[in-house]
Amino acid sequence: MSAEQSGEAENPPIRRLTDWDTGRLRELASEHGTPLYVTDPERVAENCARLRAAFPDADVKYAVKAHTGRAVLETVREAGLDAECASAGEVRRALDAGFSGDRVDYTAVNPPARDLDAVVDWWGDHPDLTVTVGARDTLDRLAERGYDGRVCVRVNPGVGAGHHEKVRTGAAPKFGVPYDRAADVVADAREQFDVVGLHAHAGSGIHGEEDLAAHRDLVARMGELAREIGDDDIEFVDVGGGFGVPYREDDPALDIRAVADATREALGDVAATLAVEPGRYVVADAGVLLTEVNTVKPTPEVTVAGVDAGMTDLLRPAMYDAYHAIRNLDREPGADASADTGPVTVAGPICETGDTFCDGRELPIPERGDLLAVGNAGAYGYEMASTYNSRPRPAEVRLASDVLRARETLAGVTRLEHGGRDE
Template sequence: MRAGSGKIRGPVTNDRPFPGSGSSAFRLRDGELWCEGIPVRELAARHGTPLHVYSATEILTRVRELRAAFGEAARICYAVKANPNLAILRLLAAEGVGFDVVSGGELARDAAAGVATSGVVFAGVAKSAAEIGAALDAGILAFNVESEHELPLLAAAARARGVVARLAVRVNPDLPVDTHRHTRTGGKDDKFGLDFGAAARVVAAVAREAALELVGFHVHLGSQVREPEPYLRAFTAVMAFFDALEPRPALRYYDLGGGFGIDYGDGRGRLDVARLAAALVPAITARGLVPILEPGRYLVADAGLLLTRVLGTKERPSHAFVLVDAAMTELIRPALYQASHGIVPVQDPERRPEGVWDVVGPVCESGDFLGKARALPRLAQGELLAVLATGAYGAAMASSYNSRPRAAEILVSGTTAQLVRRRERVEDLWAEELNP
């Protein structure tokens, strides 16, 4: 579908990056927000709101940026959990990207998207026997083993199929990083990975089992990491552990995980991936290893926004609310992680603010908000707002709580807008419910 087909738009007289967006694919043109070559107002008019809009160009730009930093030899395995839409998986696969999955469902998505599963790494703190079997059948690149009980399951499944299962040991190096408690995964209190003692036991057990092959180590410290240092400290710690192993196994990969931080507008900036790669890649390759990276948010967050319409406003002596048609059901990050996303009017966004507003959705929870204490102009009923940087962990974490059908999703490339997920119909919500 070409948005706005049949309509001739006049020449754009004023065009600059949209203020507050981390992507130059979002433009302020003639006083309104565009995604690439399409005014987002047209997308909302055609597809309704709430609506997730993604820029294909921004996603591809990020892949190329990581390639330029980490080199062609590095394997980029996109963390499917960030945004599992099949169209995004296909877009990335066409760019040579592999995938990091954490469930049988995500692996099945890869297969449904028709992308190669030979470039998949499979993490997850508690994989079931069925998931392990499906991944072996799909011929994935490697399992990231992070619980000791997985090993006999993996060995049995590999033996039963007459294959050798490749695995990396996910180490938990006890390196807490500066991020939200719920997005930290590399501290000793976190459920993820194996401490060095358990990792040593797994390495020894793999050496005794012909159906298993150790191909590397994996560390994922958490999300929204903005400095290279934790990645370097993790690599140094894992290599010190490796050097002390007797005998030392032959390795092929070092998987440094994902978690590359972006700038959500809090002024803390994003991770400098070129600086990270410059420090880490030479150290990894000096060991004869190939780096694997698992970016999720970094590839897709800034490429997305959530369009929502103002339903009304409510003013109290202490508080003023903008009531909108998107909610925690479309974007749970503010409620779950106290995350802050830019919220801007689509039309004339640089109008003078008039007051401080909480932007809240219709869901019956006081925790249902998209933004608190935002300086915004007085907004009219029906006016469009854009919530920025919602391409990661937005639609992916959607729910139908309060019996709200899930939002549609649009992928824009130039002047082409494709509907990549239909808006759920209300009757879909009870389609699996039975009346015995």
């Protein structure tokens, strides 16, 4: 099948940083200033369409944590995905974005009392929402609050995968009930709740063969467990998300159809519906971060390009040593300016050595005022931003037009001090 016949020409599996329209990014930076997140909900819609085509019989849920912005949530809802939420706050955002209760799952990990109180309260108006529970204590705490609705049991499959040890949740004891106790927990839960599903998640950024093999192991284990507890007594078996995207310029894109086929095969014969809950795959390549070079410092080893975005805007390089593609929009091939290259360290304004977006990477030698674009910033970008060093959070705009999240001000950062409070 040619790329055109498969629809790949219109909806390629990855939008690379080089595919973004430089002129448009420049316009947005000069209109709104930097640092600036640019998000393209149209690309989110394409990613949802590709997932739905790959998993036509499955319940595809979007892991809201990857990008919680209203425009993204509305796009995902319209595209027919459900919402998997990691906190009461995410449940609220999903409901506010128009997801009906039957399309909302709350995955409760050591849930704070305030979260349980809020979700049980909203359950009154949305009796079809589902709470995913990873410990007997959470079942007890729900029952204490009068909840007797839909419950999904999260299992620790003992199999982890992902781009960094900090995101390989599958084998970490923190998550889910141990596999060999899961059937007992399901039996107990059935006495008080409507047990509608099983859940497990290997981790985030599943990309290479090893990760894919771990994902298949997890799925196979979940298929076995479903048959053990009665696969026609539950509605779904959720095998998590984690589908990776290529961060390096020459990384291949994941063949999502092949992953879907392998998932179905590993699950085996199960009457319940297969469910998946990707986040990154939906939003990563729908966002870039724009940042301006404000300092250029030659050193014997590298040229340091000091920029106005830092780990407070995009934490992933500092937290996971994550690689993000970087383009100097003022020194592209064909641009007037010189494009001599050399080892460049792109460093932010934060007082930590880890506050760099790359170290000694071969890039065009920048000049003060150059505009840099950082790729795959749509997933876990704005979401992990903080106000450390009293740095207000950046703005976010839609590629085509409006401001999605206004730039935070210093008054915003200090608003809760000295008697200030959120209503």
